[in-house]
Amino acid sequence: MYLGTPGQIADERITLSHGAGGRASHDLVEGIFLRELRNPMLEPLGDSALLAAGRRQLAFTTDSCVVRPLFFPGGDIGELAVNGTINDLAMSGARPVALSAAFIVEEGLPVADLKRVAASIACASLRAGVPIATGDTKVVERGKADGLFINTSGVGCVEPGVVLDPTAVRPGDRVIVSGPIGDHGMAVMAAREEVKLDADIRSDTAPLHFLVAKLLRATAGVRCLRDPTRGGLATVLSELARGAEVGITINEPAIPIRPAVVTACDALGVDPLYVANEGRLIAIVSPDATGTALVALRAHALGREAAVIGEVTAASPGQVRLGGGSSEPRVVDMVAGESLSRIC
Amino acid sequence: MYLGTPGQIADERITLSHGAGGRASHDLVEGIFLRELRNPMLEPLGDSALLAAGRRQLAFTTDSCVVRPLFFPGGDIGELAVNGTINDLAMSGARPVALSAAFIVEEGLPVADLKRVAASIACASLRAGVPIATGDTKVVERGKADGLFINTSGVGCVEPGVVLDPTAVRPGDRVIVSGPIGDHGMAVMAAREEVKLDADIRSDTAPLHFLVAKLLRATAGVRCLRDPTRGGLATVLSELARGAEVGITINEPAIPIRPAVVTACDALGVDPLYVANEGRLIAIVSPDATGTALVALRAHALGREAAVIGEVTAASPGQVRLGGGSSEPRVVDMVAGESLSRIC
Numbered sequence: 305m306y307l308g309t310p311g312q313i314a315d316e317r318i319t320l321s322h323g324a325g326g327r328a329s330h331d332l333v334e335g336i337f338l339r340e341l342r343n344p345m346l347e348p349l350g351d352s353a354l355l356a357a358g359r360r361q362l363a364f365t366t367d368s369c370v371v372r373p374l375f376f377p378g379g380d381i382g383e384l385a386v387n388g389t390i391n392d393l394a395m396s397g398a399r400p401v402a403l404s405a406a407f408i409v410e411e412g413l414p415v416a417d418l419k420r421v422a423a424s425i426a427c428a429s430l431r432a433g434v435p436i437a438t439g440d441t442k443v444v445e446r447g448k449a450d451g452l453f454i455n456t457s458g459v460g461c462v463e464p465g466v467v468l469d470p471t472a473v474r475p476g477d478r479v480i481v482s483g484p485i486g487d488h489g490m491a492v493m494a495a496r497e498e499v500k501l502d503a504d505i506r507s508d509t510a511p512l513h514f515l516v517a518k519l520l521r522a523t524a525g526v527r528c529l530r531d532p533t534r535g536g537l538a539t540v541l542s543e544l545a546r547g548a549e550v551g552i553t554i555n556e557p558a559i560p561i562r563p564a565v566v567t568a569c570d571a572l573g574v575d576p577l578y579v580a581n582e583g584r585l586i587a588i589v590s591p592d593a594t595g596t597a598l599v600a601l602r603a604h605a606l607g608r609e610a611a612v613i614g615e616v617t618a619a620s621p622g623q624v625r626l627g628g629g630s631s632e633p634r635v636v637d638m639v640a641g642e643s644l645s646r647i648c
Numbered sequence: 649m650y651l652g653t654p655g656q657i658a659d660e661r662i663t664l665s666h667g668a669g670g671r672a673s674h675d676l677v678e679g680i681f682l683r684e685l686r687n688p689m690l691e692p693l694g695d696s697a698l699l700a701a702g703r704r705q706l707a708f709t710t711d712s713c714v715v716r717p718l719f720f721p722g723g724d725i726g727e728l729a730v731n732g733t734i735n736d737l738a739m740s741g742a743r744p745v746a747l748s749a750a751f752i753v754e755e756g757l758p759v760a761d762l763k764r765v766a767a768s769i770a771c772a773s774l775r776a777g778v779p780i781a782t783g784d785t786k787v788v789e790r791g792k793a794d795g796l797f798i799n800t801s802g803v804g805c806v807e808p809g810v811v812l813d814p815t816a817v818r819p820g821d822r823v824i825v826s827g828p829i830g831d832h833g834m835a836v837m838a839a840r841e842e843v844k845l846d847a848d849i850r851s852d853t854a855p856l857h858f859l860v861a862k863l864l865r866a867t868a869g870v871r872c873l874r875d876p877t878r879g880g881l882a883t884v885l886s887e888l889a890r891g892a893e894v895g896i897t898i899n900e901p902a903i904p905i906r907p908a909v910v911t912a913c914d915a916l917g918v919d920p921l922y923v924a925n926e927g928r929l930i931a932i933v934s935p936d937a938t939g940t941a942l943v944a945l946r947a948h949a950l951g952r953e954a955a956v957i958g959e960v961t962a963a964s965p966g967q968v969r970l971g972g973g974s975s976e977p978r979v980v981d982m983v984a985g986e987s988l989s990r991i992c
Contacts, residue, residue, distance in 0.1 A: 313759050315759060316758060316759055316760075317755075317756050317757065317758055317759060318753050318754070318755060318756065318757045318758075318759060318762065318787055319755060319787070320755055320787050320789065322753070322785070322787050323753070323785065323786050323787025323788070324787075329785065332785060333783070333785060336759075336762055336763055336766045337749075337766055337783055337785070339766075340763075340766040340767050340769065340770040341749075341766065341769065341770050341773065341779075341780045341783075343779040343780070343781070345746060345779055345781035345782070346779065346780055346781055346782065346783070352782060353746065353748075353781035353782040355745060355746050355781060355803065357701055357702075357704055357706065357745065357803075357805060358701075358702055358703065358704045358805075359702065360701055360702045360704075362701065362706075362803065364746055364748060364781055364782055364803055365748070365782050366748035366749070366750045366782055366783065366784050366799065366801055367750065367784050368750045368751075368752050368784055368786050368799060370752060370786045370788050401699060401701065402689060402697065402699050402708055404697075404708060404709070404710035404801050405681075405685075405710070406710045406711065406712045406799050406801075407712075408712050408714060408752070408797055409662050409666070409667070410662070411661075411662060411663060411664055412661050412662065413661065413662045414660060414661055414662075415657050415659060415660055415661060415662060415680075416660075418662065418680055419680055419684075422680050422681055422683075422684040422685065423684050425684065425685065426684040426685050429685065435685075435687040435689055435690065436685045436687070436690055437687070437689035437690055437697035437699060437708055438689070438690065438696060438697035438708055438709050438710055439677070439681055439685075439690070439710065440710050440711050440712055440799075441666070441667065441673065441676060441677060441681070442667050442712050442714045442990075443662055443663070443664050443666050443667025443668075443989070444667070444714050444794060444797075444989075444990060445664065445794075445989070445990075447791065448793065448794040449792065449793055449794070449797075450788060450789075450792040450793070453752055453788075453793075453797070455710065455712060455750050455784075455799035455801075457710055457748050457750075457799075457801035459699065459701075459706065459708055459803060461701060645787070645788075645789070646786075646788060646789075
């Protein structure tokens with residue numbers, strides 16, 4: 305359980321909570337990395353940094369994938385690494401141009417596993433139309449890693465006129481989610497040996513840049529985009545509410561979620577709102593653009609089940625309130641504790 | 649000992665040789681990654697990939713730092729990660745614009761160590777004038793990593809008119825090294841608990857982009873640049889000789905090397921030609937530009953001990969021959985076996 309002061313690291317040693325994507329992760333980033341490395345590109349802590357290159361604006365992002373196990377229903381570490389970085393670029397409104405892939409391999413990894421991952425990366429790269437431009441391979445001794453870690457960084461071009469920024473969010477804006485939540489996290493949990501689930505749940509890992517391009521072409525009313533990965537829907541909405549200094553009210557029954565995911569979450573005592581997604585986005589859109597945005601999203605295979613799930617409010621700035629269901633209304637916060645570690 | 653066929657992976661499992669930067673590493677990259685991911689940006693396998701962004705050419709590179717121990721005389725993993733990626737950009741003739749920093753942290757790492765590394769990254773970034781624009785942090789369970797791994801990727805702008813390409817190398821070109829070799833690798837070896845050396849050897853880790861800018865401003869006769877990191881001088885020259893299909897003759901007594909490094913290498917039975925450097929470059933320059941290049945390099949603190957160490961030949965394409973010393977002339981190849989693992 306996390307008990308620190310925001311922005312301060314109370315612990316003497318790094319714990320799994322620091323990697324869970326919630327409050328402890330934020331405190332680590334703000335208390336150590338931002339404090340030391342502060343600069344105008346880094347400070348927004350967005351999915352990508354924005355750089356000026358001549359008259360073009362570039363997006364630049366990095367992500368290490370440490371998912372366990374390496375292969376799970378619906379995907380593997382390679383596909384996840386490619387899609388994850390493409391999505392970080394897409395959430396900034398950038399067209400992905402190229403990715404890097406850097407492998408840290410544990411001595412003893414079967415060469416067949418590495419070949420399978422490389423083939424999966426190739427397939428994901430081809431599907432997305434984004435080449436792997438550069439790479440690196442390091443090998444560490446047996447027992448000094450866990451099979452394979454992959455870092456993918458990415459460069460994209462921000463289309464002229466596109467500005468996606470949490471500070472543009474206004475009361476009255478609607479919250480849209482592009483599809484059912486919780487599939488990725490529960491697929492990975494189910495693939496772990498220690499967990500036995502009957503349900504057939506597959507990761508939702510997918511590249512979202514085509515869906516985003518369709519959405520941004522359809523309407524100029526998109527305020528900002530986020531992919532609810534580590535920490536899940538609740539954590540990302542909490543970050544948005546804090547960042548934009550607004551309240552967010554969510555109509556819980558409107559959140560799309562598959563019955564199998566609900567069952568699996570119940571069985572494991574996990575709240576699906578905190579479970580990672582790898583092929584979903586949250587869009588905050590102006591009220592008048594909501595209909596157009598929904599139509600655009602639903603016209604794409606990856607947004608077929610898009611739904612309006614809530615609204616931005618002037619009241620309760622920084623808070624995300626859930627209501628509309630059979631249970632009492634409640635306030636949700638960023639994920640605390642270890643949650644599901646090594647889910648991406 | 650490596651006994652495979654070039655471009656083929658004979659082993660069933662990944663070994664430390666695959667990470668040593670020599671033949672086995674090449675076969676891994678060519679036999680798995682290049683085979684699956686082949687595209688025009690990746691295929692040159694240069695220090696950076698070159699991307700078109702509007703009318704500008706961008707350089708893009710990635711490198712994971714897995715050095716052990718995290719702190720060593722003359723540097724640490726953070727400084728090494730920053731300088732290493734800056735140098736990969738500089739070797740492509742690019743002006744570094746921004747870096748990413750992605751941390752994989754082992755549960756239990758002292759927070760003080762992470763703070764020290766972050767401060768070191770900040771210092772190296774400030775010294776080089778290249779900001780950390782974006783980052784990522786993952787935590788893995790105790791025993792699933794080794795304290796800390798850092799991936800740094802980088803984006804740079806290639807100055808108009810600059811083309812550095814191994815295929816431009818011609819017989820008669822001179823080989824220049826910017827300073828004494830072997831300091832980094834031996835400093836790391838000396839810092840490892842299992843090795844006791846009396847000598848005071850410090851890593852040469854340094855950002856080379858200012859030195860490169862000075863050199864490229866001084867003369868248009870630079871054919872290509874390489875930093876002799878993993879695998880050392882011999883491996884990088886072998887790669888160049890193969891890539892450019894030329895021979896290279898090295899005058900061994902001309903290679904600058906500190907007496908303490910010679911002593912330490914002798915004590916450990918290590919050939920300094922295969923020891924990693926992190927603040928040195930090799931420049932292949934046209935014969936008529938050699939004098940100007942040497943003067944430009946020696947005018948900068950990081951190139952004060954620059955020396956011409958050899959010449960490109962039409963004879964013996966693909967081979968690097970060492971002579972001029974008291975011992976018999978010999979042919980050197982890429983590093984084989986495990987060499988010094990986790991040196992960068």
